[in-house]
Amino acid sequence: MSGVAAVRRLLPAASDYRPLRRSWRADLLAGLTVGIVALPLALGFGISSGAGAEAGLITAIVAGVVAAVFGGSNVQVSGPTGAMVVVLAPIVASHGIGAVALVSLMAGVVVLVAGVLRLGRAVSFIPWPVIEGFTLGIAVIIFLQQVPALTRADADAAAHTNVVVTAVTALVHADPLYLAWALGAVAIVAACMVLLPKLHKAIPGSLVGIAVVTLLALWLPTPLADIGELPHSLPPPSLPAFGLGTLGALALPALTVAALAAIESLLSARVAASLADTGPYDPDRELVGQGLASVAAGLFGGMPATGAIARTAVNVRSGAKTRLASVTHAIVLLLVVLVAAQPVGLIPLAALSGVLMVTAVRMVHAATVRSILRSTRADAVAFVITAIVTISVDLIVAVVIGMLVAGVFAIRSLSRATGVTREPIPGEPVPGDERIAIIRLDGPLFFAAADRVFDTVTSLDGVSVVILRMSQLELVDATGAHVLSEIVQRLEARGITVLIKGVREGHVELFRTVGVLGALRHHKHLFTELPAAVEHARSHIAREASAG
Structure with missing residues (x-):
């Protein structure tokens, strides 16, 4: 919208009174x-x-x-x-x-x-x-x-x-x-x-x-x-x-x-x-x-x-x-x-x-x-607190505090929607599959849920390869992306190979900027399909077995 059109939209216009010919009596x-x-x-x-x-x-x-x-x-x-x-x-x-x-x-x-x-x-x-x-x-x-x-x-x-x-x-x-x-x-x-x-x-x-x-x-x-x-x-x-x-x-x-x-x-x-x-x-x-x-x-x-x-x-x-x-x-x-x-x-x-x-x-x-x-409970608490603060303190303070209370409860509810689930490997099992962990991340990944995701994934034990499935990951903020980068670095530092599958197109630039993709051991550890990621993970397990 041009500047002139934007200003004109804020001013009175003849269209304000278009129905007047029929409605003036009412x-x-x-x-x-x-x-x-x-x-x-x-x-x-x-x-x-x-x-x-x-x-x-x-x-x-x-x-x-x-x-x-x-x-x-x-x-x-x-x-x-x-x-x-x-x-x-x-x-x-x-x-x-x-x-x-x-x-x-x-x-x-x-x-x-x-x-x-x-x-x-x-x-x-x-x-x-x-x-x-x-x-x-x-x-x-x-x-x-x-x-x-x-x-x-x-x-x-x-x-x-x-x-x-x-x-x-x-x-x-x-x-x-x-x-x-x-x-x-x-x-x-x-x-x-x-x-x-x-x-x-x-x-x-x-x-x-x-x-x-x-x-x-x-x-x-x-x-x-x-x-x-x-x-x-x-x-x-x-x-x-x-x-x-x-x-x-x-x-x-x-x-x-x-x-x-x-x-x-x-x-x-x-x-x-x-x-x-x-x-x-x-x-x-x-x-x-x-x-x-x-x-x-x-x-x-x-x-x-x-x-x-x-x-x-x-x-x-x-x-x-x-x-x-x-x-x-x-x-x-x-x-x-x-x-x-x-x-x-x-x-x-x-x-x-x-x-x-x-x-x-x-x-x-x-x-x-x-x-x-x-x-x-969140809505009831926000309602009661806003009313009490309005009466005892100030109206605008009440609105701000009420919004903060509602926001805290909303963030807590949203953080609980972030899922971290270990999935079974699809298809017929092969020897060594027990050393592969497929972790599916669901919902939003933002600052309120980041620590929980970090603790859950980095606490994995007895595995050599972790596949992070991200196709169901919806909202991701900078904190969430940074935590993903730290997860990859922490696991790689422990000798665990990390493969990432299904990064959404809207997340690629953020992951590249924050360092999620750069933290991978190899650029070929980024996949679009799960079977290819599983096959690659099994090849890692096979090399480890032959080396042992």
Whole structure:
């Protein structure tokens, strides 16, 4: 692919909207539906991150449009997400609210560069149990993050960056009266979200629940805190203030945010592609779009954005076919800012906490957890460790550790697939055959299995000729080839003639480079057929007998 074609593939094209003539009504309706669903989530995630409800709305609007136009999926919906909140909350606690916009810019540039460098396929290397463990950990964190809002213990919450410590501290210092009112609000919202969709799928349970709680809070003298004043328009774009010291302090958090944004967005796009026939997604272009979305959100004072799996699923199930649906969802939220900012500001924080708690619970599927835990020990361990590290340490660290655990188990399993078998000599036996050993090597020969192969073959005793059958040898790395060279040298040093049979064409160059072929006593000790190798081995045994 030429450079111009590669760049053009990462940019918007007319083909993105080819089905629009037939699907525009469905796209508009889907966008309206997603906008209604996204409103409480944008507000809630903004507040939970510490950046505020305004930042959540700005991100959903600005990033929602930019990612829809420039992203690699036709139906992806982007904005603030629970996973991003989990990463941002400690950043806000350590560096203040002003750091969020700058981190968004920095992370957006990193994700954009990753897309340009065509790193979009990297997410396919993350094992499923690690992804699910990561998801479980995020769900637990989102749930626990709501505890301070339900206890009115925000001062204590700001004193810690670990969500478990924050939740426990908030409960210890809880105001019992406030907690009772807040739990009542959560119960109302949860009941609406669970029960109303059973009456009709089109009923937005979260929005109805929020409306009921807000009306009750206006009618009754409750102590519940509300969102507060929201802007009636988008702020003008501006570059956040920064210095070299600030950039250095935020470099690692920005890389963490960028890694999370890339992983979550690509996973969401992949899920969307599997839900309906809305066209394939381009992972590299998706990274470009998400990078630009976070940059744009940062310029408007928002927070980093990612593809949102739940909202994307709602979009697809509502009939979306093109990017118009995602753009419409952002326009719906913009109209809320322009027209309904004042009533939205009256929403109690406890109601939003109820929405996020139910959302967190819905992120975890019991059937999925059971299937992973009952699958293999390796997958179960990777799943559990990833979830625990996500909750107790860090999301990106959790993914890395989960992949390492899964990788160790995979390597161990792969090494066990390496076979070292002594075979009988085919045909009628002749005197001296007992001094010939045919060793068949099967499967992969790489660093994890190399020592075992070396010990097994070099421990042969009472033989004069060893035939190494390699036609069934699949994967061979440099370590495996080096061990084969050492095996030949060790046996030859003991006076044992080594014959090699059936080297695959793809292994010849590696064996020549590492020295496997050069370690043979004679170049004629390399064979393509087993009968010829056996005949040659018998001739060696016959010469030894005559010499004796």
